[in-house]
Amino acid sequence: MNNASLPTVINRERRLYQLGIILFLMGLLTGFLLPLMENARMGLSSHLEGIMNGLVLIVLGVIWPKLRLSRTAERIAFGLVVFGTYTNWLATLAAGFIGAGASMMPIAAAGFEGSALQEGLIAIALTSLSVAMVVVAFIVLWGVWNKGSQFG
Numbered sequence: 138m139n140n141a142s143l144p145t146v147i148n149r150e151r152r153l154y155q156l157g158i159i160l161f162l163m164g165l166l167t168g169f170l171l172p173l174m175e176n177a178r179m180g181l182s183s184h185l186e187g188i189m190n191g192l193v194l195i196v197l198g199v200i201w202p203k204l205r206l207s208r209t210a211e212r213i214a215f216g217l218v219v220f221g222t223y224t225n226w227l228a229t230l231a232a233g234f235i236g237a238g239a240s241m242m243p244i245a246a247a248g249f250e251g252s253a254l255q256e257g258l259i260a261i262a263l264t265s266l267s268v269a270m271v272v273v274a275f276i277v278l279w280g281v282w283n284k285g286s287q288f289g
Contacts, residue, residue, distance in 0.1 A: 147202070149201055149215050150199075150201045153194050153201060153215075154195060156219060156222075156223075157191045157192065157193070157194030157196075158191065158195070160187055160191035160194060160222060160223060162191070163187050164185070164187020164190070164191055164226060165184075167183050167187050167230060168181075173234075174234050175234060175235060175236030175249065176232070176233050176238070176246065176247060178233075178247045179233035179236075179238050179242070179249065180234075181233075182229045182242070186225045190221075194219070194222055197277070200277075203280075204277065204281060204283075206279070206283070211280075214277060217270070218270070220269050221266040221267075221270040221273060224262050225263075225266050228262035228263055228266070229245070235251050235255055236251060237249060237250060237252075237256055237259055238250075238256070238259050239251075239256065240260055241256075241259060241263045
């Protein structure tokens with residue numbers, strides 16, 4: 138990161154705070170919906186995912202200005218982390234309401250299994266967000282470790 142990109146970094150830092158607080162709040166509110174869900178155990182997973190992933194976004198907002206990344210790597214990491222954290226909450230929320238998720242999360246699904254289409258969509262969401270979050274972890278690790286040269 139160079140000084141020319143400082144306003145962009147500050148904007149992303151603030152946006153991560155905002156998105157983190159929103160997701161944290163949505164995770165808290167998800168807890169009130171558990172009695173309405175087909176599978177409350179999967180709903181509990183969604184409740185916890187919202188809270189934990191909201192905190193992930195907030196923590197990333199704290200360290201974001203210290204990352205040494207190129208603009209491209211920064212954009213990729215930002216987009217993927219927002220996609221991954223929100224999709225994690227939403228996929229488990231949907232699975233809780235429709236009583237699905239057995240193919241990917243058999244313990245949380247607790248014997249509930251959706252249609253092939255439902256299970257497939259949840260599997261796509263969970264697989265894609267998992268890949269996104271691993272990529273984010275590597276980019277952030279690089280940005281923390283990087284001493285001067287730009288990544289990407």
